Amino acid sequence: MARGRLEFLSRDELQRIHGVSIRTLEEVGVAVRSSEAVEMLLRDGCTPSKDGKRVLIPEEKVKEAVASAPKSMVLAGRDPKKDIRIPSEERMFVSNGGEGVYVTDLVTGESHSTRTEDLRDFCRVVEALEPADFLWPMVGALDQ
Numbered sequence: 001m002a003r004g005r006l007e008f009l010s011r012d013e014l015q016r017i018h019g020v021s022i023r024t025l026e027e028v029g030v031a032v033r034s035s036e037a038v039e040m041l042l043r044d045g046c047t048p049s050k051d052g053k054r055v056l057i058p059e060e061k062v063k064e065a066v067a068s069a070p071k072s073m074v075l076a077g078r079d080p081k082k083d084i085r086i087p088s089e090e091r092m093f094v095s096n097g098g099e100g101v102y103v104t105d106l107v108t109g110e111s112h113s114t115r116t117e118d119l120r121d122f123c124r125v126v127e128a129l130e131p132a133d134f135l136w137p138m139v140g141a142l143d144q
Contacts, residue, residue, distance in 0.1 A: 004092075022059045029054030075134055084134060093133040096126045100139045114139035 009017070029049045032038045038055055042048065047056045075084040084093055103118050104111045122138040 022062060025057040025062060026059060027056070029056040077134075094131050095134050095136045096122075096129075096132060096138055097136055098138045101142060103139060113142045115143045116141040 031054050032041065038048075041055045041057070045058065045061055047058075048054070049056055072085055072087060075086060077083050086093065101114055102111050103114055118139050119137060119141045123135060126132050126135045126138070
């Protein structure tokens with residue numbers, strides 16, 4: 001089956017981004033709020049930053065994590081017949097996208113920060129769209 005593929009970055013650009021990402025993980029680190037997760041990372045070979053506020057992750061650990069990650073995953077539906085395994089060799093899937101923090105009421109023209117009811121309404125719209133295979137939240141419920 002023919003498949004399309006979009007490539008926005010050259011190999012050199014990807015390598016540059018990867019190199020800076022690795023350097024950031026190794027030299028700046030990541031703030032981890034869970035003490036259990038920090039202990040696990042330290043036991044596995046990561047080190048604390050000098051100020052103790054972040055965990056420094058060496059490239060070797062990143063490579064191990066990527067190598068051990070599953071090559072595919074299931075987006076489980078309420079109905080198991082609608083489960084989606086990604087990536088798929090058989091087909092492409094369609095979803096909505098976004099993560100808006102403001103919406104404009106189409107009736108009044110007023111804008112407001114996104115709320116739980118906005119998230120609910122967008123979910124209803126996407127669920128009714130025949131071409132959409134799965135829903136990606138279009139807004140965050142900032143009132144939570």
